Amino acid sequence: MPIAQRVRQHMQAASWIRGMFEEGIQLKQQYGADNVADFSLGNPVLEPPPQFYEALHQLVTHPQPGMHRYMPNAGYPETRAAIAAQLARETGTPCTANHIVMVVGAAGGLNVVLKTLLDPGDEVMIFSPYFVEYHFYVENHQGVAKVVPTDAQFNLDLATIAQALSPRTKMVLINSPNNPSGVVYPATTIQALGELLRQKQAEFGTQIYLVSDEPYKKLLYDGLTYPEVYPYYANSIVVTSHAKDLALPGERIGYIATNPACTDMDELQDGLSFANRTLGFVNAPALMQHVVSQLQGVTIDMRQYERKRDLLCTTLAAMGYQFVKPQGGFYLFPRTPIPDDVGFVKSLLQRRILTVPGSGFGTPGYFRIAYCVEDRTIERAFDGFREVAREYGLL
Ligand SMILES: Cc1ncc(COP(=O)(O)O)c(C=O)c1O
Numbered sequence: 386m387p388i389a390q391r392v393r394q395h396m397q398a399a400s401w402i403r404g405m406f407e408e409g410i411q412l413k414q415q416y417g418a419d420n421v422a423d424f425s426l427g428n429p430v431l432e433p434p435p436q437f438y439e440a441l442h443q444l445v446t447h448p449q450p451g452m453h454r455y456m457p458n459a460g461y462p463e464t465r466a467a468i469a470a471q472l473a474r475e476t477g478t479p480c481t482a483n484h485i486v487m488v489v490g491a492a493g494g495l496n497v498v499l500k501t502l503l504d505p506g507d508e509v510m511i512f513s514p515y516f517v518e519y520h521f522y523v524e525n526h527q528g529v530a531k532v533v534p535t536d537a538q539f540n541l542d543l544a545t546i547a548q549a550l551s552p553r554t555k556m557v558l559i560n561s562p563n564n565p566s567g568v569v570y571p572a573t574t575i576q577a578l579g580e581l582l583r584q585k586q587a588e589f590g591t592q593i594y595l596v597s598d599e600p601y602k603k604l605l606y607d608g609l610t611y612p613e614v615y616p617y618y619a620n621s622i623v624v625t626s627h628a629k630d631l632a633l634p635g636e637r638i639g640y641i642a643t644n645p646a647c648t649d650m651d652e653l654q655d656g657l658s659f660a661n662r663t664l665g666f667v668n669a670p671a672l673m674q675h676v677v678s679q680l681q682g683v684t685i686d687m688r689q690y691e692r693k694r695d696l697l698c699t700t701l702a703a704m705g706y707q708f709v710k711p712q713g714g715f716y717l718f719p720r721t722p723i724p725d726d727v728g729f730v731k732s733l734l735q736r737r738i739l740t741v742p743g744s745g746f747g748t749p750g751y752f753r754i755a756y757c758v759e760d761r762t763i764e765r766a767f768d769g770f771r772e773v774a775r776e777y778g779l780l
Contacts, residue, residue: 395521402426402517402741405730409739416737422766424754425739427564427715429632431685431757437631440679444672452675458658458668460487460640464678471681472623472642478615484645486657487669490637491600492518494624496664498596498641499526499556501656507555512541514718514746516564516598528555532747538709539566539718541574547581552589557582561612562601565718565746565753567694567711569605572612579617586620592648595621600639601714603630603684606691609712619646627677629715630684638673690715693756697763704771705779715757718743722777726752732776736769 386393396403405425412421444452459465465482472480488494499509505527511519513534523530533549536542541559550557557578561570582593597614602625605611614621626639641657643650661668697717698710708719721729726742726749733740733752743751756763774780 391524395524399517399521399745402745405739405741408734412734412737412739420737422738422758422762422769424756424758424762424766425741427629427755427757428634429629429685429715429757430759431632431689433632434680434683434685436680436683437633437676440676441672444675453671456668456671456674458486458662459654460485460669461671461674461678464674465640467678467681468640468642474682475611476613476615478613479645480642481645483654484643484650486641486643486654486661487674488624488626488639488641488661489666489669490628490634490639491598491624491626492522493637493661493664493666493669494626494639494641495519495522495558495596495598496525497657497660497666498594498622498624499523499528500660500664501653502555502594503528504555506553508551508553510546510549510554510557512559514539514563514565514743514748514751516560517745517747519558529553534748535566535568539563539568541570541578543574543577543581546578547585550581550585550589550593552591554585554589554591554593556594556596558596558598559614560598562604562711562713563716564601564714565716565741565743565751566709567714567716567718568709569609569712570612572617575612575614576617579614582618582620592620597621597623599623599625600629604687604690604715605713606687606694607712615644615646619644620648622647627673627680630687631677631680632685633673636670636673638669638677640669690757693758693760693763696760697754697756700767701770704774706770706774715755717754717756718746718748718751719754721750721752722774722779724750726750729773729777732773733769736766736772738766738769 465485469480503526621644623642628634706719730742741753
């Protein structure tokens, strides 16, 4: 047995998405990729915007000496300054380059924050349905994930959170727009959460950090404005990336942005840079740092995802599927018509439709559709969704 038992156990626990992925490869080999509707992964179908290629072309055709060398662990000062300026515009908070650490995607950023903040046994509150990787990230740094369910609309339930907070709570980790529910937490909820965390900090005599995982922040629908966390809570840290808003998930470029009002700001920033280095990332990819410093304020055309959401929601609702309409991101999380979400997902699989059971997100009785796919994939899947709806009495 070459691999550690802990890793083996985790691999088994996370087998839903992997299982679907492998099933998908097999089905695609057997029937051809065009005959399988693969909604299993959050891999954006859109290409990066034209400005990305222009910036990349400019850099490649006008190389500067040293542009591929090591740099400060926190990243290039000019990239961090460009990001801070954009964030200041978006949040109304006076961010500077000193508040930004460039990281290897939001996943890398979360690991850096966890390593910096956690002592063994510290609790990290996460909310179900959750992004399954959170469990592994928390465990990477000897933390304890404390799962708190959201309410029937997948919104934060302040009373349940109040009960679950403890003197060991070091971090509350939220994700909005949410993977997998598509919910955007309203400003009133963030405000109430901020008040609650302030109260609990005072009661316990501890610091509780609100970490906001925001890779879907720019994918907002129905004219919604993003409810920021900074105005409502000083000890807040944003972790994000350009994986979805610039469609660059493979390039692994993201950043951590600490609220300037955070206590012990300087020590925290030094800790983040140190963790970035010692986790082995050293620094975020140099070329992408040069590129994204020119692309702050640029995003992919999120109306395309909004259109896909509308197409999917209208058609599935007419078939009797029940769900909370997503306000952002590119996931839909409908209820399964039978309690056995794994069985239901298998029925879809028989129609060559790949989705992920809610059990994989700590919320059985639901299933996730990642609709970051071509329109024709969505349209092709409707017959299968309809057949399964009939089979289970929705129609
Ligand atoms: C909620 C959430 N957080 C973090 C990540 C990781 O993003 P990145 O590719 O920037 O590491 C993802 C990726 O899908 C995600 O859905």
